[in-house]
Amino acid sequence: MTEVSSLNANGTKQAVWVVPHHILWPFILLTSCFAWWGLANNMTDTLLAAFKKIMSMSDFQTSWIQLAFYGSYFCLALPAAIFIKKYTYKSGVLLGLGLFVIGALLFYPASKTMNYFHFLAALYILAGGLSILETAANPYIVAMGPEETGTQRLNFSQSFNPIGSIIGILLSKLFILSNLNSANAKERAAMSIEQLNHIQSGELAAVMGPYVAVALFLVVLWVLMAATKMPKASDAAGKLDLVPTFKRLIHNRHYVWGVVAQFFYVGAQIGVWSFTIRYVIKELGLNEADASTYYLASLLLFTVFRFICTGLMRFLAPGNLLAILAVVAIGLTMIVILAGGYIGVYALVGISGCMSLMFPTIFGLAIRGLGEDTKIGGSGLIMAILGGAILTSIQGKVSDLTGSINMAYFVPLICFVIIAYYGKVACHKNLNASIPK
Numbered sequence: 001m002t003e004v005s006s007l008n009a010n011g012t013k014q015a016v017w018v019v020p021h022h023i024l025w026p027f028i029l030l031t032s033c034f035a036w037w038g039l040a041n042n043m044t045d046t047l048l049a050a051f052k053k054i055m056s057m058s059d060f061q062t063s064w065i066q067l068a069f070y071g072s073y074f075c076l077a078l079p080a081a082i083f084i085k086k087y088t089y090k091s092g093v094l095l096g097l098g099l100f101v102i103g104a105l106l107f108y109p110a111s112k113t114m115n116y117f118h119f120l121a122a123l124y125i126l127a128g129g130l131s132i133l134e135t136a137a138n139p140y141i142v143a144m145g146p147e148e149t150g151t152q153r154l155n156f157s158q159s160f161n162p163i164g165s166i167i168g169i170l171l172s173k174l175f176i177l178s179n180l181n182s183a184n185a186k187e188r189a190a191m192s193i194e195q196l197n198h199i200q201s202g203e204l205a206a207v208m209g210p211y212v213a214v215a216l217f218l219v220v221l222w223v224l225m226a227a228t229k230m231p232k233a234s235d236a237a238g239k240l241d242l243v244p245t246f247k248r249l250i251h252n253r254h255y256v257w258g259v260v261a262q263f264f265y266v267g268a269q270i271g272v273w274s275f276t277i278r279y280v281i282k283e284l285g286l287n288e289a290d291a292s293t294y295y296l297a298s299l300l301l302f303t304v305f306r307f308i309c310t311g312l313m314r315f316l317a318p319g320n321l322l323a324i325l326a327v328v329a330i331g332l333t334m335i336v337i338l339a340g341g342y343i344g345v346y347a348l349v350g351i352s353g354c355m356s357l358m359f360p361t362i363f364g365l366a367i368r369g370l371g372e373d374t375k376i377g378g379s380g381l382i383m384a385i386l387g388g389a390i391l392t393s394i395q396g397k398v399s400d401l402t403g404s405i406n407m408a409y410f411v412p413l414i415c416f417v418i419i420a421y422y423g424k425v426a427c428h429k430n431l432n433a434s435i436p437k
Helices: 020-052 064-086 089-105 106-114 116-144 147-158 161-179 183-187 193-227 244-250 252-275 277-284 289-313 318-338 339-353 358-367 373-401 407-429
Strands: 003-007 015-017
Touching: 015 193, 020 064, 020 089, 020 116, 020 147, 020 161, 020 193, 020 252, 020 277, 020 289, 064 089, 064 116, 064 147, 064 252, 064 373, 089 106, 089 116, 089 193, 106 116, 106 193, 116 147, 116 193, 116 358, 116 373, 147 289, 147 358, 147 407, 161 193, 161 289, 244 252, 244 373, 252 277, 252 339, 252 358, 252 373, 252 407, 277 289, 289 339, 318 339, 318 358, 318 407, 358 373, 358 407, 373 407
Parallel strands: none
Antiparallel strands: 003 015
């Protein structure tokens, strides 16, 4: 893998591998998990548009999908960190994958009951697995190799996350959105109960199919992961002493600002993507399946820029690059709000390029120097994913109250302002803050 230079104790340059050769196979297996949770995240984003049509819901009601999904992230992250602290990163990965499989399989009975809340329960369990998986995998990737290349290694692994996202969008487009009946809410309200149930049954079966198929692939990955000897370096179980750990983390201003920035970043990302299809439908007059093409374009741009930004970090400090792209995202979001039409849609797609480096960069910067507190500290950054639930719900409410999906994008605009501040000021100013013992 890529090699970078660093100074040794004598002040001379030495080669440092981003991914040392002896951990290559475990690294590949673990990195594949990033693609799988990207797939799940972005398949879930399309469910907002799907359930809005299937069950004639408001934007706020469909945002409950994100509330269940990212609310589970919040609830399970700390228990996951305690579990990982007591056992190992590998144990956390296997537990997370197992719950991912169970939640995906529960889409089958939910499609039979045709109950919205049963789908939300399945998503909650699935997302709980993802929460545990991310709580384990993100810091494990950083800890796998040299500390000086930890942020770059995490960015590289996270570069495969949008590849899974693209696959998720393609699955949604081909098997879910393309199978939605063309009848709108007014036409469905005029149907008989039997006719409406027949249509909804077919649509919900289409929603279920991709999730069950994904679960079967994940069983194979679980077996491979269980059979592989994973690196033990930086993975030894430590003494579980939560109160002193929490005190150290709370007084570490650099870390706290990282959690705040992550909360607003995830809120921005999920808000931008969750309502992309809705925005395109409104501005270009397309149906759900055709509008998802622009969502797919967003993910493609996100993927390309992940690799580009990983390379740029060889020349620009991660915090500075984060601030630059956040400022660009602010400008593009203003265009989305004010311009509309094709210009607004293209700007909306462009925001994804700016967001590409944000999650792994904030994560890598925030946990730098945490030492024995890394596992618990990592859980705080995963809990910050709750921003995807809270801020997306606010965005949906703004859309309903104003009658304008354009105005709702003021919510991610505010998020990007906070991220720009973190990248330019907070992550530099507080990096060397003292940590009380």
